[in-house]
Amino acid sequence: MQLEKTPTREAVAGPVKSAARALDLLDEIAAHGPGTQLQLSTRLQIPKSSLHALLRTMTARGWLQTDPTGSVYQLGIHSLVVSSAYLDGxxxxxxxxxxxxxxxxxxxxxxxxxxxxxxxxxxxxxxxxxxxxxxxxxxxxxxxxxxxxxxxxxxxxxxxxxxxxxxxxxxxxxxxxxxxxxxxxxxxxxxxxxxxxxxxxxxxxxxxxxxxxxxxxxxxxxxxxxxxxxxxxxxxxxxxxxxxxxxxxxxxxxxxxxxxxxx
The missing domain is CATH 3.30.450.40 (GAF domain)
Known part of the structure; x- marks a missing residue:
């Protein structure tokens, strides 16, 4: 019988990095305003390739939204929903x-x-x-x-x-x-x-x-x-x-x- 390996600290921390980047993105836009993918990549020191998927996912879930040109990202309506729930509770x-x-x-x-x-x-x-x-x-x-x-x-x-x-x-x-x-x-x-x-x-x-x-x-x-x-x-x-x-x-x-x- 093969024993299951106990997850290492690195394995456990892996998914947290993605979550941290998502939260950093929200904090950055809240503090310093909207930005393009390039601008946010520079401000957060996140590679554009990694940031692209993150922006797409967060926009699809309503955490972010884009301007009419589709190139500038800002906080989305779901950010307001969660903020209001915090204040109410x-x-x-x-x-x-x-x-x-x-x-x-x-x-x-x-x-x-x-x-x-x-x-x-x-x-x-x-x-x-x-x-x-x-x-x-x-x-x-x-x-x-x-x-x-x-x-x-x-x-x-x-x-x-x-x-x-x-x-x-x-x-x-x-x-x-x-x-x-x-x-x-x-x-x-x-x-x-x-x-x-x-x-x-x-x-x-x-x-x-x-x-x-x-x-x-x-x-x-x-x-x-x-x-x-x-x-x-x-x-x-x-x-x-x-x-x-x-x-x-x-x-x-x-x-x-x-x-x-x-x-």
Whole structure:
């Protein structure tokens, strides 16, 4: 009788490489936009011959689609279907809806929820401002966590060594006002830890100041809520009111979490 061979690590890893390439392709187009087969091959360092079959398969399954010329590839409708299913099924976002509605009603400004993903924060939910002048942003947008109030609020809940790991030595400016010195960013996050909320002024969007607090639905907190306000509307004690509203909501969420843990 011939014994069956145990699959080697290389054999097991073989199919994963194809899956990784498919995911890399989705990430690349999501981050840097559509491209032709040649452009995507260059951007991803994948041979054109290997990429051709991958593009054909993903287009047939709806993950990708082409422009009218059939030569430029972009994300397909199935990417939206899966993204929507993620948002609908996420338990934190389900719990955050009432919190977002409360803050949006009180402030009448743009409200975001974001989640830490590596050194970035991704917008996972949004409530629009009632005012015509508002911050232009979208669910799914990814920004460096250390340059946003959302990311800074989350990092402020972490031990100092973890903060150091998430703030790079070299920081690329998103706007002329972005803080690009690592020590200065860490000092800002330290202050957020002391005060319980984080602030970012025109560092990710010109003309807008954002205030953020961590949402302690879990420990450690990986989600945060922010209010984005055009600086022109921050007068007459409005900034203090927004901060007080956020701190009140944060305290309420913390109590809810602690009570749920006791049960």
């Amino acid at each position: 996420d338990p934190v976002l389900a719990r955050a809806k009432a919190v977002m509605d409360e803050v949006a009603a009180a402030t009448e400004e743009t409200v975001h929820v974001g989640r830490l993903d590596g050194a970035d924060v991704i917008y996972t939910a949004k409530r629009e401002s009632v005012h015509p002048l508002r911050m232009h942003s979208a669910v799914g947008r990814r920004l460096p966590a250390y340059s946003t109030s959302l990311g800074r609020a989350i990092m402020a809940e972490m031990p100092e060594p973890a903060r150091h790991e998430l703030v790079p030595d070299s920081i690329a400016a998103l706007t002329p006002h972005t803080t690009t010195d690592k020590d200065a960013v860490l000092t800002i996050i330290d202050q957020a830890s002391v005060h319980g909320y984080a602030v970012e002024s025109e560092e990710s969007c010109m003309g807008v100041r954002c205030f953020g607090v961590a949402l302690p639905f879990a420990r450690p907190a990986l989600d945060a809520l922010s209010v984005a306000v055009p600086i022109s509307r921050l007068d007459g004690g409005r900034e203090d009111f927004i901060i007080e509203t956020l701190l009140s909501v944060k305290a309420k969420v913390a109590v809810m979490h602690d009570n749920s843990m006791v049960r």
